[in-house]
Amino acid sequence: MNHLDKLIYTSKAWNILSGAYKQKKTSSTYLLYGKEGSGRWLHAIAFTALFNCEDVKEVDSVFRPCGSCRNCMNIFNLNFDALKIVVPIPPHENKLDKAIDFTLEAIQTKKAEPFALLTSAKTTNIPISLAREIKKSLALRHDKGQIRVVLFYKMEQMRGASADALLKMIEEPPEDTVIILIADKPDSLLPTIQSRSQKIKIPRLASEDMKEYLLENGDATEHLASLFSKISEGSLGQAIAMLESHGDDENNQRAIFCMLFKSLFHDSGADTLSQMNEYLTLRDRSETFAMLNLWQMLVRDVGNFAVTRDENEIFNIDFSADIQQIAGYFHSSELALQMAETIKITLADLERNVHIQGALMALGLKLKAQISSMQN
């Protein structure tokens, strides 16, 4: 529970939630948004606990749940009768039974690691059967003094008719019921839903806090903890995922992606392309996305360093030296912007299922051309 003090109860978002509790002016719908893994989930859980805690504490005029009463224990263990958790369900799991299994699995993941990212299919939904069940149970009265919370996780992923049906419920939730929506950004929700909710941004976590968490909750080395807490950009969940999947492969992949990036600056176009051919499988979409994501962050680092000359501003600290060297090419924002634009186009192309190899070739050549035009 130690991490709650640092990562949740001192946040700006918590200050707002605590204020609503203090004034007894709790809205019926909250939208907590921000990067996945930055603590949106824990804010929601702690908020649920705050309502139902038997011994609320006040620290520096900010309220927080005690964390040790029966209700708090059950809430933080995600075993509380007045807390209903809804996660996006892949369309093939649409039977009520399957949907419950899927939800349980997600709850287990979150119970073990509250910052964990939930992998989910691209198109997901809530089965109509589950939606009906939730709707029905909400129509029932519940005990005074208890606040019922329905938590929708990854709201942006919930599409389709039954998700909409559930959303309709958000319009006028029953008394003493709070709907908490968790999404990446408000825009990904229907305007009618946005307009009904109090939008609270959950800020990205500070890398120092993340590093501390990684060191305390796991066996990360100092080096990896600092690296991942920097490059995951405020998402502890992402840092944990990186740490978990971190093996030789992962490390190698990063190194290869970075090498290819450097190659854009140092080698001829033909050389870069042949290296891409050699090192990339060129079939794996996720590999390509991973590379583009690293590249754009490298562009960001290089562009930033070119201006600030501040090593601490570099996220990809494992390539710090390379970044500082490449920064020499970046006399103005022009190159970084052009490269970002090119990466953006490629990302969009990949979303449209274009041929990966073709897209990458175009990408390599375009970036190359942009870089050489700057050199002259």
Next chain:
Amino acid sequence: MSYVVFARKYRPMSFDDVVAQEHVTKTLQNGIKNDRIGQGYLFCGPRGTGKTTTARILAKAINCADGPAVNPCGKCDACEEITKGVSLDVLEIDAASNTGVDDIRTIRENVRYMPTSGHKRIYIIDEIHRLSASAFDALLKTLEEPPPHVMFIFATTEPLKVPETILSRTQRFDFKLVSIDDLAKHLKMIAGKEKLDISESALRLVARKANGSVRDSLSLLDQIAAFADGAVSEEKVIEALGLVDKQLLFDFVNAISNKEKLTTLQIIKTIFENGVDSKDFVAELMEHLRILLVLTTDKSASELLNVSADDLTEYQKQAENYSVGDIIRLMKIGSSMNNDLKFSGLDERLILEMNAVKMAEIESTVKFEQVLAYLKRNPVHNVSTASTSSNQAEKKKSIINPPKVTFVKPQAEQAPPPTHQHETNSEASHKPDEFPNRVTLPMLQTGWKKFLSAFHKKRPMLASQLGLVQINDVTNSVVQFTYPASGENSKLIVEKNDNINLITESMSEHFQAKLSIKFTLDKNNTSSQQRTDEKENANEKLNELVSNSSRIKNLIEKVEGTVIGIKKVT
């Protein structure tokens, strides 16, 4: 704990309570008064403008115990049950969860049941556009010949997705976004009832953030009421809603105009650390720029703006640093940022940081009188070297930015030509002492190509038109240009007011002499001279190309040869 959110607590109960949709409510009331009640209504409009609310009021008006009533009583069983959503005769269906044909078929069969006690069975179908095509077809059959005891009220945020066949069978009413003034008025009324001590400027900020939606504005007011303990100021609103602090925007814009790239990045860093929403920052920046734009266009236009007197002075100060063109360029970057944040897969930080740097890199258009004033104080011959020396602190204070004269870049073509510039320009040409040199014909002829290529960088199109002239004469600083007969169109172009001013200005600057120019047309000259010039030009380009080509260099090295001539192979 049972706190009722404002949007529900203050949901309008009569037509008169509906905020700023009189064009709809009055028409509906007139219809009831004149006994012209339709069987199908379609309420269109953005979220939170009162569609469902009005639908319920209309249902009450029809089914009220002493209805149909222009003003439903709100107290009879029928009215109360509609308010609470338990009326047996008013069915609220949400099309989003009943998209299928079967759902509509059920409705179609259900419409045949008689109302239990009300006058009509009323179906309020929300989000009607979500129905599937076949569901629309099924519905159409009922709409064509609705039983007399049935009435449909459809609501949608997207009327474009409603098929024509449905549109033509319903009376359509369009709900408008509510103006900031109307929203602020409404909020003030509610704040008064809630005994919420909130300042006028804070209310207006909330109204602005609601983007025309009553419900949004009330949700925001809820959030503020829950956060603020005591009086609510604008600052408190910013804090409660996690908005962008105005000071941050002033600092950011200052950093841009001072070309402090580093500062802009530091501000972006603060934004991320404080958890400010990136899109919100960009939106607020755009609003800030919009204010500057208005002030740049017309200083006295402040009543158009939603800003306090204190802030206005600050804005005006900043506005002095900019021309309209500059701000439009900045806004262009802002809007591309906004687009990228919304739609691209790019990292937010990358987008914000790089564009912030780009904004700080923009060369500002400097007003001509400022250049003149500067030159008066610092009489130098070479303008372009004059800027770099001034130190940062001085820059901050000085109104003028580096007097490196740059004119509107060709990218900013859509920007209206910066008018000040040209007005002052003609004035300047009457002051003989501004530039030290007097220009002679040989000077002009030797420097002409250089000037043209420099000018080409600023305005390539115009420069190529200008390239067709012959210099005839220079007398008393008036340069006479002649166009060949074929250049009539070019002459018309360069003689356009803006263009001729620009050319004059550029030439004056380039030759460091006060000049004015005149164009004539030589009807006899078919510009043979011109053509040879062009040929020479082309050859020169070719030469340049060849000497720069690494491939040809390699080839020459390999064969150990020399270049004796270059010929274009056709």
Next chain:
Amino acid sequence: MKFALPKSRLFNYLQHVLQVVPSKSTLPILTNILIEALDNKIKISATDLDISITASIDCTVIKKGSTSIPARILFDIIKELPESDISFEATSSRVEIKIPNGSYKIASVAPDEFPKLPAVNTKKEIKISGSDLAKMVSKTTFACSDDETRPALNGVLWQTKGDKMLMVATDGHRLAKMSVENKKLKGLYDDVIVPPKVLNLIPKFIGDTDKEIGIIFGENNIIFNMDDIVLTSRLIDGPYPNFEQVIPASSDKKMRVSKDDLSRAVKRVSILSNSLTHQVKFTLKDASLTLSTTNADVGGEGKESLECDYNGDELELGYNAIYVNDILNKMDADEVIFELSSSVAAGIIYTPSTPREDFLCLIMPLRLAD
């Protein structure tokens, strides 16, 4: 915690309790039961959050305490055991079930993880006859709506006024209302809307016995106290529409007809009715009731006439055959009375033996196609 009791006694109650246990839930603890050992009795409880049940079973308690174990596993083990005494002993993480020739161990969780069950305050309890309750339930719940957009209609309205108790259910197309007298009732209780699910469980628990049931109307819960078994259900949020306004005042146009004859005729004629509306046309004229239907889809039509007692004007009405038969099934009499006023107004059905205000059903007509 340690106690012992005969298998059959435990199994009997487990069967009851298990009816409430969900087979699967996003809150896994709900598939557990809570076992509490008190003085000379144990309590076993289960809940699906909407309905909770607690059975109190007399037994020898050796050591007091409580625990929670998976309900289904316990049930399956007990079910297959031969009749004998079974003893239960709990450690911190497991429960050991000892039988004469062996033992089973089941992992348990702390009782604190089990949801809190609503407290039972017997002071506010009122007693009603179990058979009256069962009757009211069986005659009304069928008319509940299953449309979740108006949750109040998903339940049964239970009103207590003076010495009368009343239950009403409606889905907007039909309505059933029954009231009983109970001299023990005094004063006024708030109206409650009760989910039919819990009401339908009552007859199963009390069987044919006419024992008294204690009812506690809570603000959010209703509690049925059947001595050894306490059943609790959350109430549905109101308000309930004003049903009285829907029931028309007494009318002169009455039709009296044999229930069975009508029911069978309706069933036959409706075979050819529209598959969604099940519309059957009732034509009343000169002591004769004609049922007819036409079906454009299959190109058929049907017609039957019945003798009836009617002397009003000629009247044509459209009814949903299913609704008519649902209602007729609830009428315990040879003849039924239809009270009608016009082809577009609600019809009232009741029996000559029971006064109209004690039990009636209402049916809305369908608009006949012109």
